[in-house]
Structure formats: C-alpha cells, structure tokens
Amino acid sequence: xxxxxxxxxxxxxxxxxDLSFNLPxxxxxxxxxxxxxxxxxxxxxxxxxxxxxxxxxxxxxxxVTNHKPGERGVGYVPQDGALFPHLTVARQLAFALAxxxxxxxxxxxRVEELSERLGISHLLNRMPNALSGGERQRVALGRALxxxxxxxxxxxxxxxxxxxxxxxxYELLVQTVKGTGVTVLHITHNKREVEHLADIVFRMAGNxxxxxx
Amino acid sequence: MLVIWKKFxxxxxxxxxxxxxxxxxxxxxxxxxxxxxxxxxGVKIALDYDSSGALEGKLQLDIDSNKSRADLYIxxxxxxxxxxxxxxLTQESIPLASFNLVLASNPTANLNFTTLDEFLAxxxxxxxxxxxxxxxxxxxxxxxxxxxxxxxxxxxxxxxxRVTDAAAAIAASKVxxxxxxxxxxxxxxxxxxxxxxxxxxxxxxITANVCTSSKKARAALLLARYLAAPSKGQIHFAKHNFxxxxxxxxxxxxxxxxxxxxxxxEAVTETLRDFEKREGxxxxxxxxxxxxxxxxxxxxxxxxxxTAMPDAFLTCDASYMNKxxxxxQDARDVSSTDIVMLVRKGNxxxxxxxxDLGKENLSIGTTDQKISTLGDLSWQxxxxxxxxxxxxxxxxWEVTTPTAHELILQMEGHPKLDVALVYLANxxxxxxxxxxxxxxxxxxxxxxQNIAVxxxxxxxxxxxxxxxxxxxxxxxxxxxEAGFRWKAEDTKVN
Amino acid sequence: xxxxxxxxxxxxxxxxxxSDTPFIVGLSILSGTYVAxxxxxxxxxxxxxxxxxxxxxxxxxxxxxxxxxxxxxxSLSTLLSLWVAIPLGYLTSRFEFPGKRxxxxxxxxxIVLPPLVIGISLLALFNFAPFSWTSEWVVFxxxxxxxxxxxxxxxxxxxxxxxxFDQIPTRYExxxxxxxxxxxxxxWLVVMPQAKRGVLAAGTLAWARSLGEFGPILVFxxxxxxxxxxxxxxxxxxxxxxxxxxxLAISLIMIVAAAAxxxxxxxxxxxxxxx
Numbered sequence: 001x002x003x004x005x006x007x008x009x010x011x012x013x014x015x016x017x018d019l020s021f022n023l024p025x026x027x028x029x030x031x032x033x034x035x036x037x038x039x040x041x042x043x044x045x046x047x048x049x050x051x052x053x054x055x056x057x058x059x060x061x062x063x064v065t066n067h068k069p070g071e072r073g074v075g076y077v078p079q080d081g082a083l084f085p086h087l088t089v090a091r092q093l094a095f096a097l098a099x100x101x102x103x104x105x106x107x108x109x110r111v112e113e114l115s116e117r118l119g120i121s122h123l124l125n126r127m128p129n130a131l132s133g134g135e136r137q138r139v140a141l142g143r144a145l146x147x148x149x150x151x152x153x154x155x156x157x158x159x160x161x162x163x164x165x166x167x168x169x170y171e172l173l174v175q176t177v178k179g180t181g182v183t184v185l186h187i188t189h190n191k192r193e194v195e196h197l198a199d200i201v202f203r204m205a206g207n208x209x210x211x212x213x
Numbered sequence: 214m215l216v217i218w219k220k221f222x223x224x225x226x227x228x229x230x231x232x233x234x235x236x237x238x239x240x241x242x243x244x245x246x247x248x249x250x251x252x253x254x255g256v257k258i259a260l261d262y263d264s265s266g267a268l269e270g271k272l273q274l275d276i277d278s279n280k281s282r283a284d285l286y287i288x289x290x291x292x293x294x295x296x297x298x299x300x301x302l303t304q305e306s307i308p309l310a311s312f313n314l315v316l317a318s319n320p321t322a323n324l325n326f327t328t329l330d331e332f333l334a335x336x337x338x339x340x341x342x343x344x345x346x347x348x349x350x351x352x353x354x355x356x357x358x359x360x361x362x363x364x365x366x367x368x369x370x371x372x373x374x375r376v377t378d379a380a381a382a383i384a385a386s387k388v389x390x391x392x393x394x395x396x397x398x399x400x401x402x403x404x405x406x407x408x409x410x411x412x413x414x415x416x417x418x419i420t421a422n423v424c425t426s427s428k429k430a431r432a433a434l435l436l437a438r439y440l441a442a443p444s445k446g447q448i449h450f451a452k453h454n455f456x457x458x459x460x461x462x463x464x465x466x467x468x469x470x471x472x473x474x475x476x477x478x479e480a481v482t483e484t485l486r487d488f489e490k491r492e493g494x495x496x497x498x499x500x501x502x503x504x505x506x507x508x509x510x511x512x513x514x515x516x517x518x519x520t521a522m523p524d525a526f527l528t529c530d531a532s533y534m535n536k537x538x539x540x541x542q543d544a545r546d547v548s549s550t551d552i553v554m555l556v557r558k559g560n561x562x563x564x565x566x567x568x569d570l571g572k573e574n575l576s577i578g579t580t581d582q583k584i585s586t587l588g589d590l591s592w593q594x595x596x597x598x599x600x601x602x603x604x605x606x607x608x609x610w611e612v613t614t615p616t617a618h619e620l621i622l623q624m625e626g627h628p629k630l631d632v633a634l635v636y637l638a639n640x641x642x643x644x645x646x647x648x649x650x651x652x653x654x655x656x657x658x659x660x661x662q663n664i665a666v667x668x669x670x671x672x673x674x675x676x677x678x679x680x681x682x683x684x685x686x687x688x689x690x691x692x693x694e695a696g697f698r699w700k701a702e703d704t705k706v707n
Numbered sequence: 708x709x710x711x712x713x714x715x716x717x718x719x720x721x722x723x724x725x726s727d728t729p730f731i732v733g734l735s736i737l738s739g740t741y742v743a744x745x746x747x748x749x750x751x752x753x754x755x756x757x758x759x760x761x762x763x764x765x766x767x768x769x770x771x772x773x774x775x776x777x778x779x780x781x782s783l784s785t786l787l788s789l790w791v792a793i794p795l796g797y798l799t800s801r802f803e804f805p806g807k808r809x810x811x812x813x814x815x816x817x818i819v820l821p822p823l824v825i826g827i828s829l830l831a832l833f834n835f836a837p838f839s840w841t842s843e844w845v846v847f848x849x850x851x852x853x854x855x856x857x858x859x860x861x862x863x864x865x866x867x868x869x870x871x872f873d874q875i876p877t878r879y880e881x882x883x884x885x886x887x888x889x890x891x892x893x894x895w896l897v898v899m900p901q902a903k904r905g906v907l908a909a910g911t912l913a914w915a916r917s918l919g920e921f922g923p924i925l926v927f928x929x930x931x932x933x934x935x936x937x938x939x940x941x942x943x944x945x946x947x948x949x950x951x952x953x954x955l956a957i958s959l960i961m962i963v964a965a966a967a968x969x970x971x972x973x974x975x976x977x978x979x980x981x982x
Contacts, residue, residue: 076885507949584948612929626830
C-alpha cells in the first residue's frame with residue numbers, strides 16, 4: 001500500500017500541509033484535482049524527489065520518508081514521458097537493469113518481454129525524437145516497469161495524447177498494470193480517466209484530500 | 214553650479230592687454246599686424262618705438278626698478294636679442310622676419326656705383342646710424358669685417374639714432390643723399406637701393422622676445438606666435454617687403470603630441486604641465502615602452518592619419534631614435550641612466566661585481582636580449598665580464614621579460630629572483646628598505662635618453678621650445694631627482 | 708455587411724501583422740557589419756605584411772617553439788578548465804546553498820580583473836604555503852603559463868557550463884534517481900550526454916581565451932624565449948622591438964592556428980553529436 005501521514009511539503013511559495021491518505025495494496029488510485037493544486041508535488045514527494053518538511057510516507061509497511069528515490073522501489077512516469085534524449089528505446093528499457101549490473105542475457109530477455117507486452121518491439125532501435133506521443137508513453141511505462149516495481153506513480157500520463165491514443169493507453173494500463181498487484185498512484189485533472197481506470201478516487205482541492213466513491 | 218560655470222570662460226587663452234617694445238625699423242609691419250590682432254581679439258596692444266639699443270636700455274631700467282612694463286621686445290637684430298637673453302632680460306625668442314642691409318640713396322641724387330670704393334669716390338654726403346640702432350650695429354660690424362669701417366666712419370656726413378630718422382633725412386633734405394639702411398626702410402621711404410655685392414648675404418633676423426619681467430607671458434607668446442604665423446602676421450611682413458619666416462601655423466590653443474619612454478615619466482611630466490601653462494597649449498603625452506612607441510610611429514607613418522604623428526619623441530634609449538631617424542632629426546641628448554644590479558636588502562648573495570653573477574645557485578632576471586636595449590646591453594656586459602657562458606651553463610638565468618617593469622614586479626612579488634638587471638631610473642618607486650642597487654662599473658652600462666622634433670610637425674617652433682624647456686635647468690633638477698644623470702648642455706633658459 | 712440570416716458580420720479579417728523584411732534586413736545588417744569589420748581588420752593586417760616576414764617568422768626557432776608551447780599549454784589549460792568548470796557549472800546550476808550569490812561573484816573576479824593584476828596576484832600567492840613549496844618548478848616555468856591561462860579560461864568555461872546545464876531540464880535526473888541512480892550516476896549517465904554540445908562550446912571558449920591570454924603570463928612566467936614564450940608574448944615582444952611587420956606576421960599565424968583548431972574541433976564535435 002501507499003500511505004501518507006500528515007505530510008508537509010514546501011516548494012517555494014507553495015506548500016502542502018497536513019495531508020494524509022491511504023491507498024490499499026494492489027489498488028489503482030487516482031487523485032483528481034485542478035491544475036496547480038499540488039498533485040505533482042504530492043506525487044514527487046511519494047517518489048522521494050521532494051524535501052519533506054514534516055510527516056511520514058509509508059510504502060507497504062516500510063517508512064520510506066528518509067529513503068532515497070532509488071531505494072523506494074517506485075516506478076515513476078512523469079508527464080510526457082521524459083525519455084532520455086540520447087538513448088534508444090531498447091536502452092531506455094534496459095537502463096534500470098544495467099544499473100543493477102544484471103546479466104546481459106537477462107536484460108535482453110526482459111527488454112524483449114516488455115516491448116512485446118507494450119507493443120513497441122518494432123521501435124527498439126528508435127531514438128525518442130522519432131516516436132509519437134503514444135509510443136513515448138509506452139516506452140516510459142516500460143522503463144518504469146522494467147524492474148518490476150511494487151508501486152507505480154503516473155503523472156498525467158494521458159494529457160498530451162489525442163483521444164484515440166487515450167483509449168489505446170487505457171487498454172494498455174488495464175492489461176499491464178491494473179490487477180497485477182502493483183499499487184498505482186495516478187494523478188490527473190481529467191475525469192474520464194477515473195471512469196476507465198480507478199478503483200479508488202481522491203479529490204484534491206484547497207490543500208485537502210478527500211476520498212470519493 | 215555657478216562655480217562650475219565660472220570655470221569654463223577662465224580656461225580660454227588670456228586676452229590681456231600688452232605692451233610691445235618695437236625697433237623703429239620694424240614699425241610698419243608690426244603696427245599693421247597688431248591692429249589686426251586687436252581687431253580679432255579685442256585687446257589693446259601699446260607699441261613703443263625706438264632704436265633697438267634704446268629699448269634695451271628701457272628693459273634694463275624696468276628690471277632694475279622692479280617694474281613690469283614691457284611684455285614683448287622686438288629688436289632689429291639678433292645680436293640685441295641674444296644680449297638681452299644673456300642679461301636675463303628676455304626668455305623665449307620667436308623668429309618673425311629678416312631684412313637686409315643696403316646702401317640706399319635719394320633717387321634724385323642720381324648716384325651710380327657698384328662697389329663701396331666707387332661710392333666713397335663719389336663723395337656724396339651719407340649717413341650711418343648709431344650703434345644703438347640695429348642697422349648701425351650691423352653696418353659697423355659688416356664694414357669692420359671688410360676693413361673699411363674707419364674710412365666710412367671718417368667720411369660720413371651725419372649719424373642718426375634711428376633708421377627711420379636717417380631714411381627721412383635722405384628722402385627729404387639735401388644735407389645727406391645716401392646712407393646705410395634696411396632694405397625695407399629704404400623701400401618704405403621710396404629710396405633707391407644699390408646692389409652692393411659685399412652685402413649680398415648680410416641679413417638681420419628679427420625676433421619677438423618675451424620679457425622676463427612680463428606678467429602676461431602666455432598672452433605675449435600668443436601675440437608672438439600670431440606675428441610669426443603665415444596666415445596672420447606674416448602677411449603684413451610680406452606686404453612691407455620683409456623676408457618672412459616659416460613660422461608655426463596659427464592656432465589659438467595648439468595641441469602637441471609627445472611620445473615619451475616610460476622610464477622618463479617621473480622626470481618629465483611636471484615640465485610638460487609647466488610648458489602647457491606658459492604657452493597656453495595642450496600637450497597630449499603617451500608614456501610607454503619605446504618599442505611600442507616606435508611601432509606606433511611606424512604605423513602612423515604608413516597610414517593616412519598623419520596628424521596623429523607625435524611632434525616630439527623622448528626616448529628611453531638613443532637606439533630607439535635610430536629606428537625612426539628618417540622622421541626625427543637633430544636629436545639632442547637629455548639624460549642618461551645607469552644599468553644596475555637590483556638585489557634584495559642586505560645583498561644576501563653578496564653580489565658586488567658583475568663577475569659575481571657567474572656564481573652558482575643564483576636566480577638572475579634580465580630583459581629580452583633581442584628586443585630591449587637593456588637586455589642587449591646586459592648580455593654584452595655578461596660577455597665582456599666573461600660570464601655569459603657560465604650563466605647559461607649554471608642554469609642561473611631564471612627569467613626574461615619584455616621590459617624592466619615586469620622584472621621589478623617580479624622582484625617585488627616573489628622571492629625567487631635574486632638579482633635583476635634594470636635601469637637605476639626604474640628603481641625610484643621600489644619599496645625602500647627591501648632592495649638595494651649595486652652599480653656596474655662599465656661604460657657600456659648606461660642608456661642615453663634623447664629627444665627630437667618630427668621633421669613635419671605642424672608646430673615645429675613650439676615643439677622646439679618644448680625641447681628647450683625639457684633641456685632647461687629647471688627640468689635638469691627634476692631629472693636628477695628621478696635618478697638620471699644630466700646630459701644636455703647647461704643653458705640659461707629656465 | 709450583413710450575412711444571409713440578417714446578422715451583422717464584419718469583413719473577414721483584414722488585419723496584417725506587418726512585413727518581416729525590415730526586421731530580417733536589420734538583423735542582417737547588424738551582424739553583417741560586425742563580421743565584415745572583423746574580416747576587414749584581418750585583410751588590413753594582410754596588406755601590411757609580406758610573404759617574407761611570415762616565412763621568416765615561421766622559420767625562426769623561437770616562433771616554432773612558441774607555437775608548440777601555445778598549442779600545448781592551451782590544450783592543457785582547457786582540459787583543466789573543463790575538469791573544474793563542469794562540476795562547478797553543475798553545482799551552481801542544480802543546487803541552492805547559502806552563499807551561492809557570493810560564489811557567483813567570486814567566479815566573476817578572474818573575468819573582471821585586469822590581466823596584469825592576475826599575474827601579480829599569482830606571484831604573490833606563491834609566497835605562501837602550500838603554494839610556495841612548489842615555487843621552484845612553477846614560478847617562471849612552463850607550469851606557470853598553464854596556471855595563468857587556466858585561472859582566466861576556467862571562469863569563462865564555468866559560466867558557459869552553468870548556462871548549458873540550466874538548459875537541461877531536471878526531469879531526466881529525477882527519473883534517473885527513481886530508476887536507481889545516485890546523483891553521481893544520474894550526472895554521468897543522463898546529464899552529461901546531453902551536455903556534450905555545451906562542453907564543446909565551453910572548451911572552445913576556454914581554448915580561445917587561453918590562446919589570447921598573455922598579461923598574467925608576462926609577470927608570473929616571464930617571456931623567456933624557448934621556455935615560457937607563447938604566441939601572444941611573441942607578438943608583444945615584436946611590438947616592443949618596434950617591428951610592425953614581425954608583429955603582424957605572428958598575429959596572422961596565431962589567427963590561422965586558432966581558426967584551424969577551433970574549426971576542426973567544431974567539426975569533430977558536430978560529427979560525434981549527430982545521432
């Protein structure tokens with residue numbers, strides 16, 4: 001599960017204070033809220049990319065408040081994917097594995113497996129600037145999943161995509177993530193994604209988080 | 214606001230009223246030129262006419278009685294000007310014109326002759342001016358040279374105190390029919406001029422001399438320059454048949470460009486400022502290493518911007534003047550400075566003579582041999598002392614720099630160098646108590662600074678006066694204080 | 708104007724944003740003028756020298772040494788500068804810390820100081836430990852040349868690297884962190900590959916600056932021929948000698964050498980940067 005207790009985060013002028021929520025293990029949670037209400041700040045805090053001024057973050061039963069991002073075992077897909085501009089798709093997928101000094105044979109297997117599942121096998125040697133928006137999101141997802149994380153954080157993964165691609169990605173997320181035991185924290189301002197994907201919905205407004213549904 | 218405003222008008226050339234002592238024979242052109250000057254500048258110039266000698270006497274009287282009357286003295290002959298200067302009555306001397314000694318006669322007398330003897334044979338009554346008059350003095354001198362003074366002096370009918378009086382007498386009365394006059398005076402009075410071969414090359418220089426007692430030296434110099442300027446005063450001299458001079462072109466506030474070797478800075482700056490104040494001119498000086506100055510001069514010479522060419526060049530060493538000798542001529546020696554060994558206080562490495570530099574475990578600094586006279590002389594001195602090879606073999610030759618200034622900085626900045634060969638004049642500003650200089654007893658060990666005027670300067674006369682100023686007694690004091698030796702001949706110019 | 712259903716309709720937009728031509732022409736004239744002046748300056752230099760002075764300069768042992776030392780010392784000082792400027796640029800780009808503004812000001816000092824002052828300051832510095840321990844083989848020796856060049860070139864390179872890093876968004880590093888990188892790995896694996904162009908720019912800047920620098924070298928290293936003489940020193944020495952032709956000949960050699968190195972490194976850099 002992903003759990004946050006009395007979280008205080010300061011970001012320049014902007015701050016979150018005393019936020020708490022609980023996302024049970026294996027569920028697909030979506031946080032909805034207006035642009036600029038602090039969803040990204042919350043997400044990044046969970047990933048370990050923000051300085052916490054107070055409160056706790058728990059992943060599973062572990063208090064990871066002081067853990068580095070790489071220690072938390074969280075897969076992170078930022079807005080528009082943020083693929084490394086200098087690496088091919090194959091190397092993006094292999095990145096985290098290579099970091100952990102995995103055997104090349106095993107890396108190859110995993111990359112093939114991931115690219116099959118995500119429908120990007122034909123793109124393995126492409127560079128990011130030669131991919132479409134939807135293809136980029138797939139690769140980003142694959143990169144995040146490469147190490148089989150228990151938690152996944154998605155920052156508005158569909159905002160830059162057209163409607164048709166939206167549906168494709170919904171399908172993809174349902175197939176590869178939902179119901180696989182991965183706890184997903186997905187933030188968006190779009191209600192449609194809630195209908196398609198969410199098990200639990202949280203609404204964020206005015207520095208407060210309420211559970212819906 | 215008002216204070217600042219008031220400053221500006223005061224900066225203009227002083228428009229003072231002046232008094233001018235002018236020899237009678239020069240009256241006409243000076244009168245005309247002065248009138249034009251008065252019209253142009255709105256000042257009053259009072260002209261006092263008399264014989265050159267009489268005026269000299271007045272000057273002496275003024276000085277003796279501590280009065281300041283005359284500002285400018287214009288005698289008819291150079292000998293008067295020189296004597297006045299020697300007596301300390303005058304300072305700067307600016308050439309204005311010249312005229313010739315002639316034997317003139319009343320045209321109606323119909324005198325014809327070709328030689329002086331023929332003239333004497335005619336027995337015509339003639340007049341010779343007194344020695345107080347410039348023409349009288351010249352006449353006597355010339356005739357004495359020809360060995361005919363006694364005969365002429367005995368044969369003369371009359372003597373006259375002033376040349377204009379003599380000319381008037383010849384023109385008007387029958388008492389005298391001829392006399393020794395200036396050609397211009399003769400023409401002025403419509404007399405007939407006789408060509409006497411013996412007088413052909415005898416001309417007398419007219420100069421305007423600034424009176425020592427004058428309190429308006431700048432204004433006096435301004436008027437003198439005006440009289441000497443081809444576009445101004447010279448027109449009037451030509452009009453009255455005088456032979457003019459090629460004076461400086463006219464400018465109310467001339468600007469002189471002066472290049473000085475950096476080593477001369479302390480010695481010469483005050484003199485430049487004094488000169489500016491006295492003459493009412495502006496001097497734009499540039500101090501730099503002589504090498505770059507020479508490069509500049511050459512560059513300007515090649516370009517079209519000829520007005521940027523410096524009017525005067527004061528070198529750090531005469532060898533640099535040689536590099537531009539097609540442009541700067543008649544250089545005069547000014548000063549010299551010795552090459553010394555600069556060591557740390559207490560002379561820890563005990564370097565007493567040049568030979569000591571052959572020791573091991575030393576760090577020696579020199580300037581570049583190829584491009585600086587100092588460096589070249591340093592190595593010549595090493596060779597002469599037989600240590601050049603030793604220094605190279607010992608590896609004690611630590612560093613070379615383009616000029617002595619960097620060596621000084623290096624000695625001051627870091628203890629690595631033990632000794633540097635520099636000019637004594639470079640060492641004036643060193644932190645006392647940290648360094649010593651050890652003299653080198655060799656005639657090679659010195660640089661001579663000289664100065665020359667550009668041959669196409671726009672203001673050659675004024676620049677010439679600047680050179681005189683830099684080689685004057687007052688300037689000498691400043692050079693000596695700055696650690697130089699004096700090389701210019703002592704003059705009485707202050 | 709009225710449409711079919713009787714509503715008033717304005718004409719289809721007749722507003723035009725204005726021609727681009729004056730703007731382009733203005734830009735071209737400004738840049739063209741500057742480029743033209745630079746080329747004209749070089750042409751003017753060429754007009755003053757002749758083949759003789761250039762050949763004799765190239766044949767001279769001292770000039771050959773000077774060219775060699777310049778190329779060597781500039782390359783070394785550039786490497787040193789990059790070695791320091793890259794981490795310095797990254798530090799000032801990514802991190803906030805107390806005294807950062809002071810650090811920025813300090814980094815500007817070598818750029819602002821007159822060259823001679825840097826030379827004297829270095830000399831003074833080597834009066835004190837631990838620098839004084841190395842005076843023997845640094846002061847007035849070749850390492851002094853490299854150090855003097857480095858002091859100035861690095862300041863420029865650090866500025867350039869900071870700007871370069873500022874332009875690389877931090878998102879990539881964040882992603883890399885979540886994938887298991889520490890900051891060091893994130894820097895090397897993700898940021899640096901994107902900074903290649905910036906490094907090339909900073910490097911060429913540092914190299915060019917090093918080549919032209921000679922003020923600090925004069926005092927700190929001297930101008931000893933066949934030892935600490937670099938190309939700009941040679942130019943200065945010729946000028947001190949009043950030898951205009953020699954000065955311009957060496958300057959032209961300098962321009963050619965610099966152009967050759969810079970163009971080559973840009974071309975090589977471009978090749979590697981293109982995918």
